[in-house]
Amino acid sequence: MNKTRYNKGYCTEKGTCMISFQHVYFSYERGAGLLNDIDFTIRDGDYVSIVGENGSGKSTLVKLILGLLKPTQGKIVNSFSRCAYVPQRFESLNSQFPITVFEVLDCYRKALRLKHKEDTLASLEQMKVSHLRNRLIGSLSGGQCQKVMIARALLGNPEMLVFDEPSTGIDVQSQWELYPFIKKLNRCKGITVITVEHNLKFAVQHATKMLHVSGGVCHGCAPQEYVREFLSAAVGSEYHV
Numbered sequence: 001m002n003k004t005r006y007n008k009g010y011c012t013e014k015g016t017c018m019i020s021f022q023h024v025y026f027s028y029e030r031g032a033g034l035l036n037d038i039d040f041t042i043r044d045g046d047y048v049s050i051v052g053e054n055g056s057g058k059s060t061l062v063k064l065i066l067g068l069l070k071p072t073q074g075k076i077v078n079s080f081s082r083c084a085y086v087p088q089r090f091e092s093l094n095s096q097f098p099i100t101v102f103e104v105l106d107c108y109r110k111a112l113r114l115k116h117k118e119d120t121l122a123s124l125e126q127m128k129v130s131h132l133r134n135r136l137i138g139s140l141s142g143g144q145c146q147k148v149m150i151a152r153a154l155l156g157n158p159e160m161l162v163f164d165e166p167s168t169g170i171d172v173q174s175q176w177e178l179y180p181f182i183k184k185l186n187r188c189k190g191i192t193v194i195t196v197e198h199n200l201k202f203a204v205q206h207a208t209k210m211l212h213v214s215g216g217v218c219h220g221c222a223p224q225e226y227v228r229e230f231l232s233a234a235v236g237s238e239y240h241v
């Protein structure tokens with residue numbers, strides 16, 4: 001048996017099961033079946049990148065993982081209690097709205113019912129963005145905003161972090177800084193990471209597992225297998241990472 005394959009529920013790796021999809025089907029109301037017979041396991045400490053073409057169902061899969069959508073058929077079992085989502089950008093905020101970085105995080109701290117105000121600053125310090133605390137959130141660059149959003153997500157001490165296309169809207173330099181940091185959170189702090197990725201290079205470089213969504217099905221594999229079976233075939237030549 002190939003020990004790197006895990007999409008059929010025969011994962012042989014160690015680690016507590018965080019999420020298990022068991023023959024999951026999903027369709028939006030009045031829509032055709034979008035996801036069919038999805039079967040995979042994500043374990044504690046995994047770094048999983050979800051890849052696939054536009055409209056294949058990656059965001060839908062994430063919403064199922066987060067419990068925001070319910071399967072039409074099948075079962076999703078999860079054992080995590082603290083999960084945080086890092087959006088592409090701070091979409092819900094008018095860039096002119098007069099709220100500082102510190103205030104954004106402190107509101108979130110209160111929503112989480114964390115008692116100590118120092119936690120807010122500690123979280124910003126962890127991401128090395130405490131110098132931005134008095135800046136208006138709308139005035140930040142894409143890269144700065146992404147780091148602040150991760151600082152916000154870390155406030156709740158999550159077991160699992162879910163990123164929606166972390167490299168979107170940020171410059172190359174910020175991307176090179178960001179991914180090693182995400183990797184460090186995964187490796188050193190043991191946070192399970194799930195990213196929806198269009199940047200295949202970063203996905204293959206950093207993920208320990210890939211979920212390739214295409215044609216309503218989801219194939220789970222190791223990054224090197226993904227390069228061999230999907231990427232090389234798609235570009236018609238050997239893909240080197």
Ligand SMILES: Nc1ncnc2c1ncn2[C@@H]1O[C@H](COP(=O)(O)OP(=O)(O)OP(=O)(O)O)[C@@H](O)[C@H]1O
Pocket residue numbers: 028029031034052053054055056057058059060061
């Ligand atoms: N709330 C909804 N109601 C009906 N259809 C939806 C809804 N949300 C998404 N869809 C449809 O489901 C399909 C998959 O959408 P989804 O956003 O999951 O894809 P995606 O792989 O994340 O796409 P992208 O890479 O462009 O972000 C698309 O055809 C989309 O139009």
